[in-house]
Amino acid sequence: MTLKTVHTPLLSVDGLCTTFGSGDVSIPAVRDVGFSVSKGEILGLVGESGSGKSVTLRSILGLSRRYGDTTGSVLWKGENLVSKNEADMRRIRGGEIAMIFQEPMTSLNPLLTVGVQIDETLKSHTGLTATERKARAIEMLDLVGIPAARSRLGEYPHQFSGGMRQRVMIAIALAARPKLLLADEPTTALDVTIQAQILDLILSLAQDFDMGVILVTHDLGVVAQTCDQVAVMYAGRIVEQGAVREVLRTPQHPYTVGLMRSVPENVPPRTPLYSIPGTPPSLLSLPAGCAFAPRCPQRTDLCAQSRPLLATETGQRAVACFNQVKNRGGAAA
Amino acid sequence: MTDLTLASGPKAAQRPSRFQMALKKPGFMAGAAIIGASTILALFPQVFAPHDPNFIDYLAVRQPPSWQHPFGTDLLGRDTFSRVIWAYSVNMQMAVLATVFALTIGVIVGALVGYYRGIADMIFGRVVDAIITFPFLVLVIAVVAVLGPGLINMYIAITLVGWVYYARLMRAEVISQMSNDYASAGIVMGYSDLRIIFRHLLPNAMTPIVVYWMTDMALAILLGSSLGYLGLGAQPPQAEWGVLIAEGRNFITTAWWLSLMPGIAIVLTGLGFSLIGDGLADLLRPRG
Amino acid sequence: MSDAVLEIRDVNLAFQGKRSVLDVLANRPSRDVHALNGVSLDLKRGETLGVVGESGCGKSTLARCIVRLHEPTGGEVLFQGRDVFEPAERRDRTYNRRVQMMFQDPYSSLNPRMTTRQILSEALTVHEMCTEDEVPSMLSGLMDLVQLPQDALDKYPHEFSGGQRQRIAIARALAVEPEVLIADELVSALDVSVQAQIVNLLLDLQERLGLTILFVAHDLRLVRHVSNRVAVIYLGRIVEIGDSETLFANPSHPYSQALLSAAPSLDPDEKGKKIHLGGELPSPMDIPPGCPFHVRCRHKTPKCTTELPALRPLEGRGTVACHHAEEIANV
Numbered sequence: 001m002t003l004k005t006v007h008t009p010l011l012s013v014d015g016l017c018t019t020f021g022s023g024d025v026s027i028p029a030v031r032d033v034g035f036s037v038s039k040g041e042i043l044g045l046v047g048e049s050g051s052g053k054s055v056t057l058r059s060i061l062g063l064s065r066r067y068g069d070t071t072g073s074v075l076w077k078g079e080n081l082v083s084k085n086e087a088d089m090r091r092i093r094g095g096e097i098a099m100i101f102q103e104p105m106t107s108l109n110p111l112l113t114v115g116v117q118i119d120e121t122l123k124s125h126t127g128l129t130a131t132e133r134k135a136r137a138i139e140m141l142d143l144v145g146i147p148a149a150r151s152r153l154g155e156y157p158h159q160f161s162g163g164m165r166q167r168v169m170i171a172i173a174l175a176a177r178p179k180l181l182l183a184d185e186p187t188t189a190l191d192v193t194i195q196a197q198i199l200d201l202i203l204s205l206a207q208d209f210d211m212g213v214i215l216v217t218h219d220l221g222v223v224a225q226t227c228d229q230v231a232v233m234y235a236g237r238i239v240e241q242g243a244v245r246e247v248l249r250t251p252q253h254p255y256t257v258g259l260m261r262s263v264p265e266n267v268p269p270r271t272p273l274y275s276i277p278g279t280p281p282s283l284l285s286l287p288a289g290c291a292f293a294p295r296c297p298q299r300t301d302l303c304a305q306s307r308p309l310l311a312t313e314t315g316q317r318a319v320a321c322f323n324q325v326k327n328r329g330g331a332a333a
Numbered sequence: 334m335t336d337l338t339l340a341s342g343p344k345a346a347q348r349p350s351r352f353q354m355a356l357k358k359p360g361f362m363a364g365a366a367i368i369g370a371s372t373i374l375a376l377f378p379q380v381f382a383p384h385d386p387n388f389i390d391y392l393a394v395r396q397p398p399s400w401q402h403p404f405g406t407d408l409l410g411r412d413t414f415s416r417v418i419w420a421y422s423v424n425m426q427m428a429v430l431a432t433v434f435a436l437t438i439g440v441i442v443g444a445l446v447g448y449y450r451g452i453a454d455m456i457f458g459r460v461v462d463a464i465i466t467f468p469f470l471v472l473v474i475a476v477v478a479v480l481g482p483g484l485i486n487m488y489i490a491i492t493l494v495g496w497v498y499y500a501r502l503m504r505a506e507v508i509s510q511m512s513n514d515y516a517s518a519g520i521v522m523g524y525s526d527l528r529i530i531f532r533h534l535l536p537n538a539m540t541p542i543v544v545y546w547m548t549d550m551a552l553a554i555l556l557g558s559s560l561g562y563l564g565l566g567a568q569p570p571q572a573e574w575g576v577l578i579a580e581g582r583n584f585i586t587t588a589w590w591l592s593l594m595p596g597i598a599i600v601l602t603g604l605g606f607s608l609i610g611d612g613l614a615d616l617l618r619p620r621g
Numbered sequence: 622m623s624d625a626v627l628e629i630r631d632v633n634l635a636f637q638g639k640r641s642v643l644d645v646l647a648n649r650p651s652r653d654v655h656a657l658n659g660v661s662l663d664l665k666r667g668e669t670l671g672v673v674g675e676s677g678c679g680k681s682t683l684a685r686c687i688v689r690l691h692e693p694t695g696g697e698v699l700f701q702g703r704d705v706f707e708p709a710e711r712r713d714r715t716y717n718r719r720v721q722m723m724f725q726d727p728y729s730s731l732n733p734r735m736t737t738r739q740i741l742s743e744a745l746t747v748h749e750m751c752t753e754d755e756v757p758s759m760l761s762g763l764m765d766l767v768q769l770p771q772d773a774l775d776k777y778p779h780e781f782s783g784g785q786r787q788r789i790a791i792a793r794a795l796a797v798e799p800e801v802l803i804a805d806e807l808v809s810a811l812d813v814s815v816q817a818q819i820v821n822l823l824l825d826l827q828e829r830l831g832l833t834i835l836f837v838a839h840d841l842r843l844v845r846h847v848s849n850r851v852a853v854i855y856l857g858r859i860v861e862i863g864d865s866e867t868l869f870a871n872p873s874h875p876y877s878q879a880l881l882s883a884a885p886s887l888d889p890d891e892k893g894k895k896i897h898l899g900g901e902l903p904s905p906m907d908i909p910p911g912c913p914f915h916v917r918c919r920h921k922t923p924k925c926t927t928e929l930p931a932l933r934p935l936e937g938r939g940t941v942a943c944h945h946a947e948e949i950a951n952v
Contacts, residue, residue, distance in 0.1 A: 048812035162676075163901050191675035191839065193898040196883040200897075218812065221885030225892055245889045262817035264846035265887050269866065270669075270824060273846070275817035279782050514730035518790070521688045522744055522797065523717030532743075536734045 009036035010212040011060070011097075011180055012075045016082075018052075018059045020068035027283045029055040029068065031236045034310075035229075037180065037212040042203070044227035044244065045216045048259075050280055052236040053216045057182050060214075061099060062089045076180075095125035098173035102185040104165035108157040114141070114168050115153030118175050125176035140171040144201060163194035167201070174205060180212045181205075187222065199226050220260060224248050232256050235281055235291035238310055242317035252317075252324040254298045290321070298323045351616050361612025367605030374418055375425035382415035386572045395588045405590040407580060416572040417594050423484075423573045424602065427557035427566075428550040434492040436546055439499020444538070446500070447507030448530050457500070464497045473556065474565060482565045491556065495549070502545055506538035513537075540617040547610030551603040558599055574599050625663035626701065626801055626833050627687065627720070632660045633695035634682060634857075638906065652906045656682040657693065658857040664801065669827065669834040671848030671865065673841055673880070675902050679857035680837045681725075684805040687835065688722045718748050721794035725806035727786035731778040737789050738774040744796040763792040767822060784815035791822065801833045809838060820847060841884045845869045853877045856905060856913040859932060863939015873941045875949055876914050912944065920945050 018030040030052040037043045045053040058064045060074050062081065074081040076097070081089065093099070101107040109117060118137040122128055128136060134153075141149035144167040152160075160168055166186060173181060183202065187195035203226055206213050215227060223230050223244060231241035232253065240253035251257045261274035278295040287293055293303040302322050310320040355361055374381055384402075390410035398405045404413035446457045464472065476490035510516060511534070519529040554574075560566030561575025569576050574595035581591025638652035656679045664670055672680045685691045687698055689705060697704045705716050724730040731740060741763055742756050751759050764771055767788040778786055787807060794802060804823070808816040824847060827834055838844050844851060845865060852862040853874065861874040872878045879898035900917040903909055909916050915925040924944050932942045943949065 048814065161901050191902070192841070192883040192885075193675065193879060194901060195885070196895055196898070199885075219885065220813075221887055224887050224889045225885040248887060248889055259813055260887065262813045263887060264817075264820070264842045267846060269846055270849075272821045272824065273817040275821060276814040279784065279815065280812075514724040514726055515732045517685075517690055518722070518724060518730050518793070520690060521717055521722045522747070522793070523714035524743075524747055525714075528747070533732050537732065 009038050010041075010076075011214075012036035012073075013056075013060065014073045014075070016056065016059055016070070016072035016074065018055050018064050018068050018070045020064075025284070027068075028236055028286070029064075029283060030059060032072075033231075033233075033236075033238055034072075035231050035238070035241060037214055037229075039179070039212055040206055040210045041229060042206055042213040042215055042227045044223035044230040045214060045233060046218065046220060046223050046230060046259075047233035048218060048280060050235075050283065051233040053218075053233045054184050056233070057099070057184050057214060057216050060182060061093050061097060062086070063099075091125075094121055094173070094178075095176050096178055097180045097182065098176070098178035099182040099184065100166075100169050100173045100186050102188050104157070104162070104169045104189075108165065108169060108172075110157055113154050113156055114160075114172075117168075118153075118172050121172055121175045136175060137171075140175050141168070143174075143205070144168070144171045145197070146171070163190055163197065166190060166194075166198055170198075170201065170205075174209070174211075177209065178211065180214070183213060183215045185216055185218070188217070188219075195222070202226070220248065220263060221265075232259070235286060236283065237291065237320065238318075239292065239320045240318065241310070246317055252319045252326070253292075253321045254296045254323070254325055255292050257325050258295075258297075298325070355612065355616055358612045358615070360608045361616070364605045364608025364610075364612060367601060368609060371421060371425055371602050371605060374421040376422070378419045378422050382412075382418040384412035384415040386411060386416045386419040387570055388412070395584070397588075398590055404594040405588065407588075407591055408584075413577070413590060413594055416577060417574070417598050419572040420574050420577060420595065420598070423567055423571060424554050424557060424598075427484075427488075428554050428602070428606070430488050431491040431553035431557060432495065432546060432549050434488070435495035435549075436499050436542070438492070439496040439501075440503050440535070440539075440542060442496065443500035443503025444507050444530050444535055447504035448511070448526065448534065450508075454504075457504070461497050461501055464494060465501075469494060470556065470559065473560070474563070477560065477565045482568065484567050487557065487560055487566045491553065498549075499542060499545070502541055503538060506541055507534050510534050510538050540614070543617060544610045544614045547606045547613060551606035551610075554599060554602055554606075558595075624666050626666050627664040627835075628699040628702075629660055629662050629664075629683075629687070629696070630699065631696035632657050632683070632686060632693045632698065634679075634686060634691060634693045654905045655908055656857050656905055657686065658908070659696070660854070660857065660859055661696075662852055662859065662862060664833055664835055666800075666833055667831055668849045669836055669847050671844035671851040672835065672837045672854060673839065673844050673851060674854035675880075676839065677902055677905060678854045679905070680839075680854050681805050682857075683854070684722065684803045684835065684837045687803055688717070688720055690722075714748075718797040719799050720801040720803065721797065721799035722803040722805060723787070723790050723794055723807050725809055727783045727790065727810060728778075730790050731786055731793075733778050736775055736777055737769075737792075740789065740793055741774075741796050744793050748797045750797060759796070763796055766795060766826065767792045782815070783811050784819060787811065787819050788822070791819075791826070795826070795830070799832070801835070802827075803835045803837070805837045806839065807836070808843065809840065816843070823847065841869075841881060853880065856903065856908055858913060858942065860914065860942045861939055862932070863941075867937075868939050871938060873935055873938045873946050873949065874914075874943050875918050875920050878949075879917075912942075920949055 013036065014034040016030055016033040020027040020029050033056050035043060045056060047053045055064055059070045060081065064070060070082055072082060115137055118140060119133050122133045122136060137153055138149045141152060146152055146164060146167055157165055157168065187198050190198060199222065202213060205211065217223060227244045230244045230247050231238045232255065234255050240247060240251065240256045247256065251260055258274065258276040262276065264273055267273060276295050281287060281291055289305050289307050290303045293299045296303065300323060308320045308322045311318040388411060393406050393410040395408060396402055396406045402412050402414060404417060406412055446454045472494045473490045476493055477486055480486035480489060516529060516534060519533050557566050558573065558575030558578065561573045562579040567573035567576050577595035578592045581588060584591055634657040635653040635655050638654060640651040660683055672683065674680045682691060686693055692706060698706060700716055700720065703710055710716065738760060741760055745751055745756055745759055760774055761771055764773060769785060769788050808819045811819060820843065826832060836844060836847050848865040850863065851865045851868050852859050853876065855876050861868060861877045868877065869881065872881050879896045882896040883898060898917055903916060911927045912925040912930050915921040918925065922945065930942045930944045932940050934940045935946050
């Protein structure tokens with residue numbers, strides 16, 4: 001899984017902005033975000049809470065429209081999804097682009113059997129007959145590794161364990177054979193052993209169906225083990241992006257460096273961990289220059305005045321920083 | 334680890350105070366205005382009532398509303414406007430006295446059974462089931478029938494039945510608050526049970542109680558006037574809205590003002606309490 | 622007496638399941654949740670003992686048992702040799718002072734209607750940690766200790782971020798000068814960069830105040846970082862316990878091995894080098910007979926399905942509850 005950049009992108013996002021709030025209070029949750037995903041490629045969107053990673057994902061499918069304004073372009077098959085109306089979006093959601101969430105219990109309908117929920121998706125997004133749909137439903141449950149799939153079609157979500165529920169949700173999401181899967185922290189609520197199972201499942205499904213995946217997570221380990229590309233977000237913007245191997249091996253944005261060094265991996269035990277001082281800024285009162293400047297060990301006067309731009313060539317390494325970390329000094333090691 | 338500034342500082346500064354939030358709620362403000370005015374009328378009826386409410390004037394019997402008597406006069410020539418105003422003190426007193434004891438008992442009992450659970454909770458459950466099986470009004474009338482009519486007995490009857498509703502609400506709220514770790518933290522800190530219940534759980538569990546209390550005060554006025562109407566609550570010649578309505582009931586077609594004016598007073602105060610209750614549900618929520 | 626501050630002896634805890642009238646009539650036994658099944662461990666003075674396991678394995682229940690939030694159905698918890706669940710000891714609230722707990726959820730562990738000052742001074746006054754006049758200086762000392770600005774004293778919990786709330790929770794625990802801290806998923810709800818700050822604070826405080834810490838967490842990297850010793854729990858049983866570095870470098874129980882290998886590494890080249898653990902944690906209502914792990918174990922033999930392995934020390938390793946630890950260790 002090395003060279004995948006030759007494909008034309010499946011989805012390309014450019015200049016995406018989402019602003020919440022009304023009247024005198026406006027919260028810029030996502031600002032000027034751009035990336036692209038190719039077939040079979042897994043893109044990781046990583047950041048801390050409030051960085052805008054989940055909002056970005058929701059903005060792609062127009063799920064944040066009800067709460068705020070989205071501008072920019074989300075190019076899908078040559079059409080801009082941002083300007084599509086709700087009816088068109090509904091056709092795309094769950095059909096060509098599917099989404100899975102962190103908490104399967106709240107995103108599955110507790111009153112409907114799993115079979116009915118898969119059937120619903122198939123009915124609205126495919127032209128399959130009733131028997132074909134049933135066969136597909138069994139096939140999907142089988143595919144996501146639910147034992148005795150046929151007999152479990154008639155069961156309700158609460159009869160499944162946490163990991164199994166997440167599998168059910170993936171089965172529903174993938175039933176209509178989407179070309180792109182948006183996964184919002186799909187394993188955060190799960191234990192590590194189950195997390196490993198689910199991530200492997202997503203990985204193999206992406207390969208088998210040649211499906212693009214955008215995986216939102218706060219865990220750099222998950223990114224390292226699953227993704228091909230990664231975009232690191234901070235305060236609503238992408239601060240660094242590129243191939244996972246490059247970004248994690250040689251992080252160049254001071255925030256990425258700090259994030260990696262905060263993880264207690266390969267650090268002598270019981271020694272102080274590196275920690276980024278301070279807390280992320282409130283989106284209501286962002287600094288004038290680089291949003292990370294107040295916490296940045298590398299900041300200069302320039303950082304406080306103007307905001308560094310992210311190089312926009314997609315698929316390539318891009319860093320939004322005036323003083324990129326060049327010195328490798330064991331940041332990842 | 335140098336600049337540990339409070340992240341939410343600027344955000345918190347922009348957040349309006351509860352008072353400012355209240356000013357932005359027209360419903361709440363209208364309710365507060367109605368209840369404020371009602372309270373003033375209840376405290377100083379003599380200032381606002383133009384006539385003595387019990388002054389009998391046989392020369393002005395059953396007069397329709399006029400400048401002299403804005404709400405007309407009754408069978409004995411008493412000024413209805415003054416009687417409605419004087420009734421404010423009785424009916425507002427009902428709103429408070431018929432509810433505060435039930436509230437106090439209910440809150441304490443509910444908090445204790447919610448905190449300790451166990452056998453006391455099971456007994457409590459049976460008591461609640463037994464009481465709420467009967468319609469509220471029927472039970473109150475039964476108790477008044479035993480104790481005899483009159484305001485004091487009416488308060489006792491309403492308290493005897495009404496505390497259950499507060500206790501049930503409080504118990505549920507305390508149980509749900511117990512799942513918060515601050516309650517566990519209190520136990521781990523070695524605080525006494527009473528401290529945990531009354532210092533920690535109660536303040537956090539009070540919001541729905543206060544909201545319900547507002548509705549209940551409206552209901553208490555309604556109930557009090559119903560009992561007055563039936564002759565079980567306030568006794569004539571005392572000016573009380575239920576009594577006033579009862580006095581006018583035979584003359585609905587000829588002297589409509591006798592029943593209509595106290596009726597409007599009931600609706601208005603009830604509305605006021607409900608509006609306040611609605612607003613408080615939002616205003617009292619803890620921030621977080 | 623060893624240097625153990627807390628001794629946990631064969632603690633069992635079963636939460637009674639609900640029984641309907643029909644169950645009683647049919648004489649069906651209630652379906653109890655067996656959260657802890659014979660846990661024994663010593664907490665030595667000044668050490669950090671990490672407790673890891675998957676959710677539902679009983680690690681939080683153990684923590685809550687120690688601070689008397691749950692009462693064990695069997696076994697004992699000894700603090701300086703005295704059983705804290707003895708009726709006479711139960712009334713002794715100084716135990717609560719000396720063994721403190723910090724909780725996972727920074728949004729629910731502080732009373733939302735009290736300021737930091739009220740929260741902390743309550744702890745000080747209830748336990749008479751100082752005189753009335755000394756309270757302000759104690760409070761400002763506590764703020765310094767957990768590295769919060771002084772103006773934090775007059776704010777309400779909702780005005781703080783998650784990390785700051787955990788600092789207040791730590792200050793509350795430290796206000797009563799405890800000897801033992803039980804940290805139940807203290808940093809799990811926090812962002813990575815804030816996690817590091819809190820972990821550093823905890824390590825620093827432990828050094829300065831000579832605290833003994835039981836660190837319960839599901840994040841293995843964190844547990845490895847802060848602990849001297851580690852206990853791995855599976856279905857309410859310790860399956861492996863030992864020196865942290867030894868255990869993490871050479872896990873001996875097949876479950877420890879799988880758990881460690883499932884934790885996603887930051888190194889992209891590790892991709893695909895995992896031990897796959899099939900299946901899920903069985904329900905604590907129906908614990909499998911024999912070794913509770915055998916249903917998911919790659920190395921299981923007939924013996925494992927019938928006989929419960931005891932914890933036994935292994936040469937050069939920790940103490941392991943596995944019939945085949947020797948063979949597996951050499952794999």
